[in-house]
Amino acid sequence: MASITIRNLDDEVKTRLRIRAASNGRSMEEEARTILRAAVEERAEPRNLARAIRARFEPLGGVELELPVREPVREPPIFDGASS
Template sequence: MSSITIRNLGDTVKHNLRVRAALHGRSMEDEARTILRNAVEQDAPSGAALVQRIRARFAALGDVDLLQPPRKAMREPPELPTGHAPDSA
């Protein structure tokens, strides 16, 4: 587990954290951990949420139909010399 130190925390913030921790029956440290964990988990977009945000950003531009280039048949693989085992390195 990692740890951090938070410096220059205002007296009011520290007091409110202490009160909030007491209301939840936790230590100040545990309350701060819970607040940080919840904030980070809420902000982490899922794959579906990311797709929705991208679509929303470009929705005003409208749909775009892209032409697919014609496909050609795959070429045949090159002939390899026979009688030689591949080098194992």
């Protein structure tokens, strides 16, 4: 197995990693391995704006909107050069 050294890690990041590791019952080293493993295994899906918006607001609850009644489509104007 390979090993890496991470220099200049912010104290706040280290503290949060330590807390996250403790809450998951792991060492900081194992927590870092888990995070790195998950980050490189993620497959990039094409971004879907509608799905991203729905995921952001879904926890807040739904909204029922009253949709207006649609009217029939009008005939398009004719531009044939003849004046009425």
